Amino acid sequence: MTDTRTLRRKSDNEVVCIACGQVLPRADAREYDKYGDRWDRAGKDFEYLCKPCHRDCCHQPRNGLEETLIRAEGEHADTQAFITEYYTLVSDDISTES
Structure with missing residues (x-):
């Protein structure tokens, strides 16, 4: 990235x-x-x-989107690793809301 x-x-x-x-x-x-x-x-x-x-741009509240993107970026150097980490983080957030 x-x-x-x-x-x-x-x-x-x-x-x-x-x-x-x-x-x-x-x-x-x-x-x-x-x-x-x-x-x-x-x-x-x-x-x-x-x-x-x-x-x-969407000018609606982002409800933690930027923080999630920053956490997903971490040390990941390639796009696939970033997407995998983002999906994991979002999936964890969805499961804790249920």
């Missing part, structure tokens, strides 16, 4: 959309806070979306 932390900013004035990879001026981008609270800015590094990708 590509480490998006190295792709977030091209410079202070340019950012990279995390969805499509487009490089655009920071002023034309939308901040994306993977924890869902972009108003609490202390100690955070934001990621960015271009306007079309931002419009395409």
